Amino acid sequence: MPALAHKIGSLLFCPNCGTLLSLPKDGEPMVTCERCNHEEPATSYENIEITTRSHPEAFPSALRQKRKTQTKIHQGKVLPKVSEKCPACGHLEAFYEEKQMRSADEGSTILYTCVSCKHGWRINN
Template sequence: MEFCPTCGNMLQYELPNMGRPSRFFCPTCPYVCYIENRIKIKRRQRLVRKEIEAVISHDDMQNAPTVEIPCPRCNHDKAAFAEFQTRSADEPATIFFMCLNDKCKHTWRQD
């Protein structure tokens, strides 16, 4: 949607007619904006993938309390957990778990 810079009304679109290019025009004032048919890309910019930062690290879980819950990967029966409010206040908190098996160290969450 485009709006008139003069009066603020929503501009209407008009198709090309009799050699005149397509345009946006204001129905209440004389403002007109002609639209170019050709669009040129002036600059290309490569998108860079950002590094994902962990919400909770393994160091944070070393001193966390433990609970008896099976690991979904290795079925070890103990895991450390931490609870964080990752959404709005009226939503329940997210619980992050880390398997205490030295070979596994799998992390998962329960929303």
């Protein structure tokens, strides 16, 4: 393992000759020392950038955004609606969900949820 650069504040200095290393260019994995050609991985700079970022909110907000999107996908499950009379309020539309029972000969259970009053009931096949 080659020696890593010395970190002083947000600056990196070459471990061999002490020269200030320049910022990595976009897409380049290494920063090369101008004086001795020491190669410093650009990831050393990434660690520094995160801890000294003037807007620390930038990173956590990206995480929040991701969580929000996942929740949206989870809630995006929409049950099909069927024409079924609600025994509680007489409304003629209900959400339909079929649940398979543990063993095959028990058949399946249809779960209905009234669109109007949210009353739930089930019918065994």
